[in-house]
Amino acid sequence: KNQVEQSPQSLIILEGKNCTLQCNYTVSPFSNLRWYKQDTGRGPVSLTIMTFSENTKSNGRYTATLDADTKQSSLHITASQLSDSASYICVVRETGGGNKLTFGTGTQLKVEL
C-alpha cells in the first residue's frame, strides 16, 4: 500500500531559527513529490516540486531535498518567520494516468517569538 509518512507531527521553534521536516514514502512508481504549505483554515499552496532526477531545490527560505533511492524527502526552512507557522504537507504522485496522489498527514509548525 502506498504511504507517505511525515515527521515530526508537530514542531515549535523560535523565530529566526532553522528547522527540517521529513517525509518518507513508499509510493511506487514514483513521479514527483510536492511540498504544500497550509495556513490555518486556508487551502494548501504548493511550495516546491521534486522530480526523480532532482536532489535539491530552493524556493526562497525553503529548500527541499529528495533521495529517490531511500525514498526520503526533507523540507528545510531557514531563518524562520512567524508567517511560517502552518501545516506542511508532503504529497507524492504516481506515474501513469489519473493523477494518483498520496498525501502525508502533515507537520504542524509553530514559530514563536
Next chain:
Amino acid sequence: DSGVTQTPKHLITATGQRVTLRCSPRSGDLSVYWYQQSLDQGLQFLIQYYNGEERAKGNILERFSAQQFPDLHSELNLSSLELGDSALYFCASGGVNTGELFFGEGSRLTVL
C-alpha cells in the same frame, strides 16, 4: 488567489439535514477533487472527477455524493448529516500532467 472558487464559505446546519457544496475549478482545468479535513486532521481524499466523469474514489461515505457538470463546476452533496461530518471541505483542480493541485478556500461545515 488559486482560481478555484468554493461556496458557501461557512455553513451551519442540524443533524439529519442535507447540504450542497459548490466548486468552480480554475479556468481550463478538467479535474476536480474533493477533500475533507476534520479539526486538526490531515486532508482526506473523497472523490475526483475528470471532464464530467468520476475518475477516482477515496473514503467517501455513502451519504455523500458528487457530480461534475458540463461547465466543469462540481457539487458535493452531504445528506443525513451527523455531528462528525463537521469539517472543512476543500475542492481542488489541477494539472493532470504535473500533479499540482490548486485548492479553494474551503467550505466550513458545522453540524449542530
